[in-house]
Amino acid sequence: MKKCGYVTLFGKPNSGKSTLLNRLLNYNLSIVTRKVQTTRNKISGVLTENNYQIIFLDTPGFLAPKYELQKFMLKELNSSLEDADVILNLIDATAFDMNVQIDIFSKIRKSIGTKAYIPLFTKSDLLEEEKLKNFISLYEKEFPGFEIIPVSALTGKNIDLLKNTIVEKLPESEFLFDEEHLTDKPEKFFVSEIIRKNILEQFREEIPYSVFVNVIEYKEREKGKIYIHAEIIVERESQKIIIIGRKGASLKKIGESSRMEIEKFLGKGIFLKLFVKIRKDWRNNPTFLKSNF
Ligand SMILES: Nc1nc2c(ncn2[C@@H]2O[C@H](COP(=O)(O)OP(=O)(O)OP(=O)(O)O)[C@@H](O)[C@H]2O)c(=O)[nH]1
Ligand SMILES: [Mg+2]
Incomplete structure (x- = not known):
């Protein structure tokens, strides 16, 4: 008997969704940074292991949208909740707030419906055992019937327990993907994500959120190398100047660090060409968002 289904990772920005996904897959698929709103x-x-296949859905953090891009992010999140057989609610144990949890639960109650729902405390390695136990009993008192699992993507704590709990709740079904299949997004997507991650890491404040990376050419050339041409799209001239840096130094740094990471990801050498372009206020431009997301 085979089991297979969709498992959505849901939670506030920065709660550790992408890190946990990577841990569960044993593979760095989704980009992780210290900043909120990394995943879009x-x-x-x-x-795929033994007799089961879990299709995890990493999602953008749950927030009240302020601009068009965030509205898109919320749509992605809602559709992931709809697709789910199992919903994991990731709660950052270091930022636990019962009122926030009560509010969030009321907002997703409808999406949960009759689906399996597993609350998790993430980053549990950062909390003293005593405090953690205290939070867990507070949560379980407020939400009777739900058992919280404290996990750590860093140390691996309770990752196997989590996997087993998920498998128990998966529906019986044939596998939906080939066993070698790792994701349904093309390699191109991850290439642009890696470049965006390097920008997120190298710049502060609004720059990261104003950046969109578009891979416009992705070609296998002779000598086994892949030729990649990507555009870094920003919203204003001032941002373009910052991204390029003095005599192109910043852009060069982005290119070098991205290239190394992309080569590791693809397991192949690449040529990487980066250009910076301005698309005024793209985050609020529905046409741009529609054609690029
Ligand atoms: N110590 C510790 N840090 C963690 C753990 N999980 C995640 N982090 C850190 O928390 C930060 C945010 O992690 P992400 O995985 O990007 O969080 P996210 O929920 O995907 O964030 P968004 O995509 O912005 O919604 C990163 O700096 C991670 O290294 C953990 O188990 N232990
Ligand atoms: Mg993320």
């Missing part, structure tokens, strides 16, 4: 799209990661 729903990203699937497929784990």
Whole structure:
């Protein structure tokens, strides 16, 4: 008997969704940074082991949208909740707030419906055992019937327990993907994500959120190398100047660090060409968002 289904990772920005996905897959698929709102799209990661296949959906953090891009992010999140057989609610144990949890639960109650729902405390390695136990009993008192699992993507704590709990709740079904399949997004997507991650890491404040990376050419050339041409799209001239840096130094740094990471990801050498372009206020431009997301 085989089991297979969709498992959505849901939670506030920075709660550790992408890190946990990567841990569960044993593979760095989804980009992780210290900043909030790192993930913008729903990203699937497929784990096939023994007699089960779990299709994890990483999602953008749950927030009240302020601009068009965030509205898109919320749509991605809602559709992931709809697709789910199992919903994992990731709660950052270091930022636990019962009122926030009560509010969030009321907002997703409808999406949960009759689906399996597993609350998790993430980053549990950062909390003293005593405090953690205290939070767990507070949560379980407020939400009777739900058992919280404290996990750590860093140390691996309770990752196997989590996997087993998920498998128990998966529906019986044939596998939906080939066993070698890791994701449904093309390699191109991950290439642009890696470049965006390097920008997120190298710049502060609004720059990262104003950046969109578009891979416009992705070609296998002779000598086994892949030729990649990507555009870094920003919203204003001032941002373009910052991204390029003095005599192109910043752009060069982005290119070098991205290239190394992309080569590791693809397991192949690449040529990487980066250009910076301005698309005024793209985050609020529905046409741009529609054609690029
Ligand atoms: N110590 C510790 N840090 C963690 C753990 N999981 C995640 N982090 C850190 O928390 C930060 C945010 O992690 P992400 O995985 O990007 O969080 P996210 O929920 O995907 O964030 P968004 O995509 O912005 O919604 C990163 O700096 C991670 O290294 C953990 O188990 N232990
Ligand atoms: Mg993320």
